[in-house]
Amino acid sequence: MENSKNNICAIVAIGDNFEIGYNGDLIWHIKEDLKRFKSLTMCHPVIMGRKTRDSLPKALPGRTNIVITRNPEYTASDSLIAHSLTEAIEIAKNSEGSEKIFIIGGGQIYEDAFPLLDSLEITHVYDTPKETDTYFPKVTLDDWVLTEKSEIFETPDGLKYDFESLSRKKTKP
Ligand SMILES: NC(=O)c1ccc[n+]([C@@H]2O[C@H](COP(=O)([O-])OP(=O)(O)OC[C@H]3O[C@@H](n4cnc5c(N)ncnc54)[C@H](OP(=O)(O)O)[C@@H]3O)[C@@H](O)[C@H]2O)c1
Known part of the structure; x- marks a missing residue:
């Protein structure tokens, strides 16, 4: 449930069946999606799993990057390290832009964070990729309200x- 200070938001690109990744990488690389990701997350803390961090060339600039790992020896000079989701959220709450905290993946971290999420920013890609091994938890309109939906765009x-x-x-108190 949302507390008054911090909105916890997952931002994700998903296919028709909640596919999000394959072989450690993204399935789609859509320029407009990356632009929107940057504009929504800029100046806010971003929380990610170690595997998602490893898929990036460096920390995302202009944002506090928080990486979750079980490895006590893991270090990254450009990121803060947490050893649980709870610890990552505590760090995020004390970071600049904490009124909105973004969970940016991947599959394990979305799954863990799902019960704590207040909001979702979804890029729905109208695709059912054959090669996929990582999924977002199922979202149903029993629990979520669609507050905005763009027109349908098309890549070149x-x-x-x-x-x-x-x-x-x-939920009612
Ligand atoms: N479509 C999208 O929008 C999107 C966004 C992000 C990522 N992705 C994709 O998702 C895939 C990666 O997801 P993934 O599920 O394989 O990995 P992940 O969630 O990025 O990272 C998993 C790692 O996080 C750490 N971890 C997970 N739960 C933990 C816990 N409870 N406590 C401490 N550490 C914990 C572990 O790191 P250690 O092994 O170091 O202990 C684990 O191996 C890639 O294909 C990526 O491209 C897609």
Whole structure:
């Protein structure tokens, strides 16, 4: 449930069946999606799993990068390290831009964080990739309200996608 100070938001690109990754990498590389990711997350803390961090060339600039690992010896000079999701969220709450904290993947971290999420920024790619091994948890409109949905865009090579913002339904106290 959302607390008044920090909105915890997962940002993710998913296929028709919640596919998000394959072989340690993203499935799609859509320029407009990367631009939107940058503009939404800029100046806010971003929390990611160690494998997602390893898939990036360096920490995301202009944002506090928090990497979750079980490895006590893991270090990254450009990121803060946490050994649990709870620890990562505590670090994020004390970082610049903490009114919104982004969970940026991958599959294990989305799964762990899912019960704590207040909002979702989804890029829905209208695709059912054959090669996929990582998924986002299933989102149903029983628990979530669609607050914004863009028009459907198309990449130069014909891949259709849209942007969808959702908020978790408030449960009665
Ligand atoms: N479509 C999208 O928007 C999107 C976004 C991000 C990532 N992805 C994709 O997702 C895939 C990566 O996801 P993934 O599930 O394989 O890996 P991941 O979630 O990025 O990272 C997993 C790692 O996080 C650490 N970890 C997980 N749970 C933990 C816990 N409870 N306590 C401490 N550490 C914990 C472990 O690191 P150690 O092994 O170091 O202990 C684990 O190996 C890639 O294919 C990537 O491209 C897609």
